[in-house]
Amino acid sequence: GAGVSQSPRYKVAKRGQDVALRCDPISGHVSLFWYQQALGQGPEFLTYFQNEAQLDKSGLPSDRFFAERPEGSVSTLKIQRTQQEDSAVYLCASSLELNPLYNEQFFGPGTRLTVL
Amino acid sequence: AQSVSQHNHHVILSEAASLELGCNYSYGGTVNLFWYVQYPGQHLQLLLKYFSGDPLVKGIKGFEAEFIKSKFSFNLRKPSVQWSDTAEYFCAVILSNDYKLSFGAGTTVTVRA
Numbered sequence: 258g259a260g261v262s263q264s265p266r267y268k269v270a271k272r273g274q275d276v277a278l279r280c281d282p283i284s285g286h287v288s289l290f291w292y293q294q295a296l297g298q299g300p301e302f303l304t305y306f307q308n309e310a311q312l313d314k315s316g317l318p319s320d321r322f323f324a325e326r327p328e329g330s331v332s333t334l335k336i337q338r339t340q341q342e343d344s345a346v347y348l349c350a351s352s353l354e355l356n357p358l359y360n361e362q363f364f365g366p367g368t369r370l371t372v373l
Numbered sequence: 374a375q376s377v378s379q380h381n382h383h384v385i386l387s388e389a390a391s392l393e394l395g396c397n398y399s400y401g402g403t404v405n406l407f408w409y410v411q412y413p414g415q416h417l418q419l420l421l422k423y424f425s426g427d428p429l430v431k432g433i434k435g436f437e438a439e440f441i442k443s444k445f446s447f448n449l450r451k452p453s454v455q456w457s458d459t460a461e462y463f464c465a466v467i468l469s470n471d472y473k474l475s476f477g478a479g480t481t482v483t484v485r486a
Contacts (some may be wrong), residue, residue, distance in 0.1 A: 292474075
């Protein structure tokens with residue numbers, strides 16, 4: 258596809274359920290980012306991949322959050338035992354290379370997660 | 374910790390009015406600055422960016438932003454808005470030796486026809 262795609266677009270989970278959010282970056286993009294956007298706030302960094310390597314997971318809020326990108330393309334963000342405070346829009350972005358001087362981060366439409 | 378502040382939460386304008394959205398950051402080192410826009414129902418997309426050189430940056434759709442280092446500011450401007458400029462606008466920063474975007478809380482702009 259022409260852009261970053263994410264699925265599902267909307268997810269409703271009962272508290273305690275596990276969820277998996279998928280990101281398909283732009284083909285050939287080396288860098289992949291996950292951001293979390295709470296209601297009324299700007300996106301906040303969660304984690305970063307360069308190809309299949311997770312180089313930065315400093316933004317993951319707890320050990321319930323886990324991300325992977327096993328083949329260096331599609332990425333999955335998994336949240337275990339969801340809590341109400343996990344309700345947010347989860348954004349994925351990709352860029353051709355790491356250096357932001359030369360490469361824009363292209364964002365997907367996001368997955369809106371609601372935990373009841 | 375670095376932060377990005379956007380002064381206005383919601384701005385309502387009439388068509389042809391001028392727009393200025395404030396953005397300040399709290400970091401003393403070298404930064405790269407961005408404005409992103411999210412139109413209703415669409416993805417976040419880059420409006421303009423500043424890395425170095427001329428502090429007045431021109432972006433898409435007639436927007437411009439001015440980097441004032443002494444004020445730690447990067448305000449967004451448009452001389453004459455259109456109804457289609459209705460959107461949410463986010464200011465963002467990347468530190469010079471970093472790669473992750475730090476966003477402000479966003480400003481919702483509503484342009485009345």
